[in-house]
Amino acid sequence: MQAASTLPDSPAQQTTLRPMRITDLEACHALSQHLKWPHRLVDWHFHHAVSRGHVIEHESDQDDGAAVVAGSGMLCHFGSDYATLGLVIVSDALQGRGLGRAMMQTLLADAGVRSVILNATAAGRPLYEKLGFRVTDTLSQHQSASAHAAPPVLPSGARIRPLREEEIPALLALDRHATGMDRSALLLALLKFAQVAVLEQDGHVKGVAMLREFGRGRVIGPVIAADPEDAKRLISHWVSTFTGSFLRIDVPRRSGLRDWLQEIGMTCVDDVVTMCRGTPPKGDAQWHAYSLINQALG
Numbered sequence: 001m002q003a004a005s006t007l008p009d010s011p012a013q014q015t016t017l018r019p020m021r022i023t024d025l026e027a028c029h030a031l032s033q034h035l036k037w038p039h040r041l042v043d044w045h046f047h048h049a050v051s052r053g054h055v056i057e058h059e060s061d062q063d064d065g066a067a068v069v070a071g072s073g074m075l076c077h078f079g080s081d082y083a084t085l086g087l088v089i090v091s092d093a094l095q096g097r098g099l100g101r102a103m104m105q106t107l108l109a110d111a112g113v114r115s116v117i118l119n120a121t122a123a124g125r126p127l128y129e130k131l132g133f134r135v136t137d138t139l140s141q142h143q144s145a146s147a148h149a150a151p152p153v154l155p156s157g158a159r160i161r162p163l164r165e166e167e168i169p170a171l172l173a174l175d176r177h178a179t180g181m182d183r184s185a186l187l188l189a190l191l192k193f194a195q196v197a198v199l200e201q202d203g204h205v206k207g208v209a210m211l212r213e214f215g216r217g218r219v220i221g222p223v224i225a226a227d228p229e230d231a232k233r234l235i236s237h238w239v240s241t242f243t244g245s246f247l248r249i250d251v252p253r254r255s256g257l258r259d260w261l262q263e264i265g266m267t268c269v270d271d272v273v274t275m276c277r278g279t280p281p282k283g284d285a286q287w288h289a290y291s292l293i294n295q296a297l298g
Helices: 022-034 041-050 099-111 125-130 165-179 184-190 228-241 258-263
Strands: 005-007 015-019 052-059 067-078 082-090 115-120 134-144 158-162 195-201 204-214 217-225 247-252 267-277 288-291
Touching: 015 067, 015 099, 022 041, 022 052, 022 067, 022 082, 041 067, 041 184, 052 099, 067 099, 082 099, 099 115, 099 125, 115 125, 125 267, 134 258, 158 228, 165 184, 165 204, 165 217, 165 288, 195 228, 204 228, 217 228, 228 247, 228 288, 247 258, 247 288, 258 267
Parallel strands: 082 115, 217 247
Antiparallel strands: 005 015, 015 052, 052 067, 067 082, 115 267, 134 247, 134 267, 158 195, 195 204, 204 217, 217 288
16 A cells, blocks of 8 residues: 655645545544435445555644544455445545545556446546546436335245355355456455345355445345346345335446336435446356445445
C-alpha cells in the first residue's frame, strides 16, 4: 500500500492522502451517513477487512489544527486480474479541489495491471470516464419491507436447502464460472456470517443465493444460477422467509429481473451504471450472476 502523500491545498492548511486505518472507520461512517448511505459501522469494518482503503486527511480550521478524515476510497482485489472500487467520498467542504481525482488515481495505482470495476452515480460518471472507465451495464437497486413473494414452486426432484461445509469449494468455483473473476477470499469472508440457500435438483446444484445483514436490514446476493427462473426461485425463498423484514437486492440489467422484482413488491429506488477500466470480466455460458454482493464490492 502506498505511503501518505501531501495534496495541493490552501497555504494555511494541509491535505494528505494516506492508507486507511481501522481507527478511521467511525469518521468514514459519518461521511457516508451525511450522504444518507445505508452502511452501518459494522459494514465499514467488513469492507476494511477485505479491501485496501485510503483516506483524505485535512488539517482542521479549528485552533488546535487537528487533522480530520474528509474523504475515503476502497479497492478490493480479486486475484491478479480484477478489482472493484467503491466507497469513494469527498466531504462537501473539500469539493472542487481535485481530491476525488487524486483518490481515484491512488486507488488505480494500487490496482496495478488489474482491470477495475465500479458502479457509478450520474455525478461520478464524468470523472470515471476521463480516467478510462467505460459503461458495461446498468444496475438497479430494489428494496422493500413489504415484498410479497410466495414460497417458490419447485420442479419435481428439487429442493432448497442450506449450503454444506464440504460444498464451499464448489461454491467458489461456481462463482468463478458465473463472474469470470476469482472472488474466493471475499466469499470466504462473507460465509462467516451469511446464510446460503442452495437449489438442488436430483442431486445436482442448480443455483445458490446468499443473504446477510447489511445497511437497513438484509441484502440478497450474490445470486448464482443457470437461468432466470432458478434465480427467481432462490430470491423468492429469501423474500418469503423474511416477509415483513427490510430486504435489498442489486441486479444488473442483463439479469432480466427488474420487472419481476417490481411485481413482487421490491421497489426500484435507484439506477447506476456499471463501469470497467480494462477488460470486462466474462463468465461462462452456463452460469450467471443475477445479483451483486453490494455496489462497492460487485
